[in-house]
Each structure stands twice: as structure tokens, then as C-alpha cells.
Amino acid sequence: xxxxxxxxxxxxxxxxxxxxxxxxxxxxxxxxxxxxxxxxxxxxxxxxxxxxxxxxxxxxxxxxxxxxxxxxxxxxxxxxxxxxxxxxxxxxxxxxxxxxxxxxxxxxxxxxxxxxxxxxxxxxxxxxxxxxxxxxxxxxxxxxxxxxxxxxxxxxxxxxxxxxxxxxxxxxxxxxxxxxxxxxxxxxxxxxxxxxxxxxxxxxxxxxxxxxxxxxxxxxxxxxxxxxxxxxxxxxxxxxxxxxxxxxxxxxxxxxxxxxxxxxxxxxxxxxxxxxx
Numbered sequence: 599x600x601x602x603x604x605x606x607x608x609x610x611x612x613x614x615x616x617x618x619x620x621x622x623x624x625x626x627x628x629x630x631x632x633x634x635x636x637x638x639x640x641x642x643x644x645x646x647x648x649x650x651x652x653x654x655x656x657x658x659x660x661x662x663x664x665x666x667x668x669x670x671x672x673x674x675x676x677x678x679x680x681x682x683x684x685x686x687x688x689x690x691x692x693x694x695x696x697x698x699x700x701x702x703x704x705x706x707x708x709x710x711x712x713x714x715x716x717x718x719x720x721x722x723x724x725x726x727x728x729x730x731x732x733x734x735x736x737x738x739x740x741x742x743x744x745x746x747x748x749x750x751x752x753x754x755x756x757x758x759x760x761x762x763x764x765x766x767x768x769x770x771x772x773x774x775x776x777x778x779x780x781x782x783x784x785x786x787x788x789x790x791x792x793x794x795x796x797x798x799x800x801x802x803x804x805x806x807x808x809x810x811x812x813x814x815x816x817x818x819x820x821x822x823x824x825x826x827x828x829x830x831x832x833x834x835x836x837x838x839x840x841x842x843x844x845x846x847x848x849x850x851x852x853x854x855x856x857x858x859x860x861x862x863x864x865x866x867x868x869x870x871x872x873x874x875x
Contacts, residue, residue, distance in 0.1 A: 615638050645723060728872035813854045
């Protein structure tokens with residue numbers, strides 16, 4: 599366990615298995631940058647391909663990005679009908695899942711069944727999992743949070759992403775995104791109170807910056823970090839290699855020399871989720 603005055607940071611790239619562009623970026627920003635961890639899309643279409651990608655980066659921490667929005671379920675559609683649309687697939691948008699929850703249409707046992715199936719499929723391939731999180735923050739909905747907790751306990755997974763950054767002056771630049779991030783933070787706070795004493799992982803950053811986490815924003819986040827354990831959530835994509843990558847992209851920021859220099863100057867220790875427990 600780290601000492602109370604230490605500063606440890608997980609840099610987690612969400613969505614391995616979501617696309618070829620995301621897979622290339624996760625691997626490249628781990629091998630040539632500061633990414634220490636990834637979260638595999640729970641209902642990834644090609645889990646065998648995911649395993650093959652992970653075999654090339656044995657030091658990369660691995661979690662599961664549990665999904666209830668976009669794509670097909672891992673469970674048989676007949677066993678999770680309250681989670682699916684008429685086409686037998688998840689709703690395309692996270693807001694539709696939230697609406698389904700607000701109408702009390704989501705059945706808790708079906709949520710748990712599907713999340714367990716997503717984790718079990720990856721574990722059955724021999725992939726070691728050290729944390730769970732959720733696509734689009736849907737794991738902060740009470741019914742999903744409770745299912746995640748049960749699945750984590752069942753599979754002996756130590757970490758859950760259940761913490762969102764506190765408001766900063768940057769939030770005034772985008773009212774809509776600020777409202778969405780604040781709503782996630784409130785749900786996460788409630789979820790932590792309801793779920794009890796299980797370790798819910800580090801303080802997470804990047805919800806507000808999601809999709810626009812450039813070099814400047816990463817440097818801003820690093821400047822805000824206090825002692826303890828933190829996570830920066832990123833979503834890099836690469837059409838090709840790192841050569842000529844745009845300076846305003848997440849891939850550029852995650853391989854930036856300036857970012858590395860700040861990590862060194864602030865004595866920030868990069869680590870994986872498994873290193874925190």
C-alpha cells in the first residue's frame with residue numbers, strides 16, 4: 599500500500615476492443631507513452647482479437663468496460679429482454695438506457711446476469727481483470743452499481759470506478775457537460791454510500807474532458823492532483839502510427855514529453871489498478 603503522502607496515478611485507456619483505431623492507440627500509448635491500464639469493452643465483438651492484442655503488452659493493467667449501450671449483449675437476448683430494444687440489441691445511446699432506468703423498466707437480475715456474462719467471457723479466455731467500470735458512466739445508476747458490486751465480489755475483482763472529479767473553473771466553459779459531469783458525481787457519491795466498504799478505486803479524472811483530453815488538459819489535471827491515488831480516463835484513437843499524429847489529439851498528449859516531465863517533477867508514480875490494493 600502507498601504511504602499517505604504519496605501520489606500515484608493510473609492512466610486508463612477505455613474501450614480496447616471497440617475498434618481497430620482504439621486498439622492501435624491503446625497499445626501505442628502504452629508502449630510509447632504514459633498509459634498503464636486499459637478497460638476492455640465488455641461486449642467487444644472480437645474477444646479473441648482482444649486477447650491477442652493484450653498478449654503483446656503483458657505489463658498493461660486490464661479491466662472491463664461494462665456496456666449496456668451499443669452493440670449486442672453477451673447473454674442470450676431471451677434472458678435479458680428488459681435491457682434490449684426490439685432488435686435484440688442494447689440501445690444505441692446512453693441516454694436511452696437512463697430513460698429505461700427512470701421508467702423502472704430495467705430488471706436488476708437481468709443487469710447482473712449480463713454484466714456477469716461480460717466479465718466471465720473475458721476471464722474464461724484467461725484474461726486477468728483488476729477493475730470494473732462502465733461505458734458512459736452508466737455504472738453510477740443504482741441498479742447497475744449494485745450489479746457491478748456483486749459481479750466484482752463474485753469474481754474477486756478488487757477495483758470499481760466509482761468516483762468523479764470535483765468541479766473546477768474549467769467547468770464554466772461548457773454548461774451542458776458540466777451538468778452531466780455533476781450528475782455523474784452525485785450518482786457516484788450515492789453509489790459509494792449504498793455499496794459499503796468495498797474499495798472503489800482511485801479518484802477518477804477525465805469525465806468532463808472526455809473526447810478532448812489534449813496535452814494542455816492533461817497538464818491541468820496533473821497540476822490539480824493531491825496526495826493519494828488517482829486515475830485519468832482517456833479514449834485515444836489512431837488511424838495509423840504515432841508519426842504525424844495531431845497535436846490536439848489524446849494520442850499526442852499521452853506520449854508528450856512535457857507530460858512526462860511534469861510527472862517526474864511532481865514525483866507522480868504511474869501504476870495499474872492492481873498496484874493500488
